[in-house]
Amino acid sequence: MNWRAELLAAWAVVVRNALMGMRNVFFFFELLFWPIVGVLSIGLMTRFLGLTAEQASFVLVGTLALSVINVCQLEVAYAMLLDVWSKSVKHQFMAPIGVRHLTTGAWLVGMVRGFVIFVLLSALGAWAFDFHVLAPGVGPAAVFLFGCFLTAWIVGVAVCALITLFGSRAEAFAWASVNLVLVLAGIYYPVSVLPGPVAVVAEAIPLTYFLDAYRAHFGFPSAFPAPITTGLLLSAVYAVLAHWAFRAAVERARQTGLLLKMSE
Amino acid sequence: MPPAVATGLAIDAREVTKTFRSGWLRRRETAALRGVSLAVERGAIFGLLGPNGAGKTTLLSILATLLVPDGGVARVLGLDVARDANALRRRLNMASGRPSFLWSLRVDEIIAFYGRLYGLSGRRLRRRVDALIEQYELGSHRRAQYSELSTGLKQRVALAKALVNDPELLFLDEPTLGLDPDVSVRVRRHIADLRREQGMTIVLTTHYMREADELCDEIGFIKGGRILAHGTPDALKRQIGLGDVVALRLEPRPAWLGEMSGVLRCTEADGWIECTVDDAEKRVPELLRALLAEGVEIRNLQVREPELEEVFVELAR
Numbered sequence: 001m002n003w004r005a006e007l008l009a010a011w012a013v014v015v016r017n018a019l020m021g022m023r024n025v026f027f028f029f030e031l032l033f034w035p036i037v038g039v040l041s042i043g044l045m046t047r048f049l050g051l052t053a054e055q056a057s058f059v060l061v062g063t064l065a066l067s068v069i070n071v072c073q074l075e076v077a078y079a080m081l082l083d084v085w086s087k088s089v090k091h092q093f094m095a096p097i098g099v100r101h102l103t104t105g106a107w108l109v110g111m112v113r114g115f116v117i118f119v120l121l122s123a124l125g126a127w128a129f130d131f132h133v134l135a136p137g138v139g140p141a142a143v144f145l146f147g148c149f150l151t152a153w154i155v156g157v158a159v160c161a162l163i164t165l166f167g168s169r170a171e172a173f174a175w176a177s178v179n180l181v182l183v184l185a186g187i188y189y190p191v192s193v194l195p196g197p198v199a200v201v202a203e204a205i206p207l208t209y210f211l212d213a214y215r216a217h218f219g220f221p222s223a224f225p226a227p228i229t230t231g232l233l234l235s236a237v238y239a240v241l242a243h244w245a246f247r248a249a250v251e252r253a254r255q256t257g258l259l260l261k262m263s264e
Numbered sequence: 265m266p267p268a269v270a271t272g273l274a275i276d277a278r279e280v281t282k283t284f285r286s287g288w289l290r291r292r293e294t295a296a297l298r299g300v301s302l303a304v305e306r307g308a309i310f311g312l313l314g315p316n317g318a319g320k321t322t323l324l325s326i327l328a329t330l331l332v333p334d335g336g337v338a339r340v341l342g343l344d345v346a347r348d349a350n351a352l353r354r355r356l357n358m359a360s361g362r363p364s365f366l367w368s369l370r371v372d373e374i375i376a377f378y379g380r381l382y383g384l385s386g387r388r389l390r391r392r393v394d395a396l397i398e399q400y401e402l403g404s405h406r407r408a409q410y411s412e413l414s415t416g417l418k419q420r421v422a423l424a425k426a427l428v429n430d431p432e433l434l435f436l437d438e439p440t441l442g443l444d445p446d447v448s449v450r451v452r453r454h455i456a457d458l459r460r461e462q463g464m465t466i467v468l469t470t471h472y473m474r475e476a477d478e479l480c481d482e483i484g485f486i487k488g489g490r491i492l493a494h495g496t497p498d499a500l501k502r503q504i505g506l507g508d509v510v511a512l513r514l515e516p517r518p519a520w521l522g523e524m525s526g527v528l529r530c531t532e533a534d535g536w537i538e539c540t541v542d543d544a545e546k547r548v549p550e551l552l553r554a555l556l557a558e559g560v561e562i563r564n565l566q567v568r569e570p571e572l573e574e575v576f577v578e579l580a581r
C-alpha cells in the first residue's frame with residue numbers, strides 16, 4: 001500500500017469538505033443553531049422538572065452526544081451528498097480512489113466540527129446549567145467524545161451506502177438516522193427502561209456503552225462489565241461492515257448505472 | 265473468441281452488451297448496447313457518432329470503468345475494464361459536454377481536488393493547476409466559484425480537470441454541446457492539438473457530423489446500441505455507396521434527370537437540383553451531353569463529395 005497516495009486522497013476530501021462547509025451558510029447554521037437550541041431546551045426542561053444535578057447531567061450528556069454525532073455523521077454523509085447534489089458523482093469514482101478515502105477524509109472534517117460543537121455546548125452547559133463535562137477528568141471525556149465520533153462515522157458511512165444504493169431519494173436517511181440512535185442508544189434514559197427485544201438492539205449499539213461508561217462518572221453505576229472495550233470492539237465491527245456495505249453499493253451502482261444517473 | 269493480446273490498440277472491445285433495468289414493481293428494460301465491438305489505435309482520434317439515445321455515453325462509461333458491462337470483453341490500454349479497473353483509472357480521464365462540479369468551489373480548487381485524487385501534491389500539484397489554468401485561459405476566473413461561470417467556462421474547467429492526471433486516453437462526451445460556434449472551433453482545434461503534441465488517444469462522441477468529419481481518423485456510427493458502420497470518414501462515404509453529389513442550376517428543369525443511368529436520386533432545394541451519382545467522373549460528361557442535347561441552359565454546376573450527414577441519414581434508415 002502506498003501511504004502517501006492513501007493520505008493524499010483522504011486529504012483531498014478533507015480540503016473539499018472543509019471548503020464547502022465554510023462557504024455554505026446553511027452548513028454553518030447546522031453547526032450552531034440546532035445544537036444550541038437542543039441544549040438550551042433540554043437544560044431548561046431539567047430545571048422545570050426539578051431534576052437533581054446528577055439527573056440533569058445524565059440528560060445533558062445525552063443531548064451533547066446527540067449533537068456531536070449529528071454534526072459529525074452529516075459531514076461523513078456529505079462525502080456522497082455533496083457530489084450527488086452537484087451531480088458530479090462520476091468524477092470521484094472515475095479517479096483511482098476507494099470509499100475509505102472518502103469516508104476518512106470526511107470523518108476528519110466531521111471530527112473537527114464535532115469538537116467545536118462539543119466545546120461550545122460544554123461551555124454553554126457549564127455556564128447555564130452547572131454541567132461540567134470535564135468533571136470526570138480529561139480521559140473519560142475524551143473517550144466519550146471519541147465514542148461519539150466512532151458512532152457518527154459508522155452512521156455516516158451507512159448513510160453513504162444507502163444514498164449510493166437508492167440515489168438522492170435516500171438523502172432523508174442523513175437526517176433521520178440520528179433519531180434512531182436517539183431512541184435505541186438511550187440518549188435520554190438508561191437502556192434498562194427499554195422493553196426486552198428493543199433492549200437487545202440497544203446492547204448491539206456501541207454508543208450505548210460509551211454513554212454508560214461516561215455516565216458512571218456522574219453517579220450512575222455502569223450496567224456493563226467493560227463498557228469501553230465493548231464499545232470499541234463493536235465499533236470496529238460496524239465500521240468494517242459499513243465500509244463493506246458502501247463498497248458493495250458503489251459496485252452495484254456501477255452495475256445499475258445509478259452512478260451515471262447521479263451525475264446528470 | 266481469441267484472447268485479446270497486447271497490441272497497439274488503446275481500446276479493444278468485443279461484443280459488449282449492457283441493459284439497464286429500472287423500476288421495482290413494473291420492471292423496465294432498456295437494451296443500451298447490443299453487442300458492440302470496437303478497436304481504436306493508440307494515438308488516434310476516434311469519433312462515436314449517433315443520435316440521442318444511441319448508446320454513446322453508455323459505451324464511453326463502460327470504457328471509463330464507470331459502468332460494468334453485462335457481457336463481452338473490453339480491454340482498454342491493455343487492461344481489462346472489469347478486473348483491472350483501479351490501475352486503469354490512473355491512466356484515463358473523461359470530460360462531458362454538460363459538466364457539473366461542486367457549486368461553491370473555485371476553479372483552481374476544483375482542479376486541485378481532482379489532482380490530489382490522482383496523487384499530485386505540493387509543488388507538482390500547484391504547477392499542474394497553474395499550467396492548466398493558463399492553457400485554458402481561466403486565469404481571470406481562477407478564484408470564481410463554479411456556479412458563477414458561463415457554460416463555455418464550465419466546459420473549459422471540465423477539460424482542465426480531465427487533463428489533470430495527464431491521461432493516455434481521454435474520453436470526451438459531446439465536448440462541444442451547447443457551445444457558441446466560435447468556441448466550438450477552438451475546442452476542436454485544441455482536441456487536435458492534444459493528439460498531435462502529446463500523442464494522446466481520444467475517443468469522443470458527438471452528433472455533429474462536421475465535427476467527426478473534421479477531427480476524427482476513424483468514425484463509428486452507433487444507433488440502437490449497435491455499431492452500424494465504422495471506418496475513416498472517406499471510406500465510410502464510399503462504403504455506404506453514396507457516390508458523389510452533382511448540384512445543378514438548370515433552366516428549365518428537365519423531368520428525366522432522375523431516370524438517367526448512374527443517377528441514384530435527385531432532390532431539389534433553393535433552385536438547386538442535387539443529383540447523387542455513383543461516379544462523378546463518368547456521369548458528369550454524360551449528364552452535360554444529355555442536357556445540351558435537350559437545349560437546357562446550365563447556369564451553374566458543382567460537384568462535391570457527400571457529407572457525413574448524408575451518410576448518417578442513409579445508415580439511420
Ligand SMILES: Nc1ncnc2c1ncn2[C@@H]1O[C@H](COP(=O)(O)OP(=O)(O)O)[C@@H](O)[C@H]1O
Nearest residue numbers: 257260261284294296316317318319320321322
Ligand atoms: N443510467 C441509466 N439508467 C437507465 N437507463 C439509461 C441510463 N443511461 C442510459 N440509459 C438508456 O440507455 C439508452 C442509451 O443511452 P445513452 O448511452 O445515454 O445514449 P447517447 O449518449 O447516445 O445519447 C437510452 O435509451 C437511455 O435512456
Ligand SMILES: [Mg+2]
Nearest residue numbers: 320321322437
Ligand atoms: Mg450521451
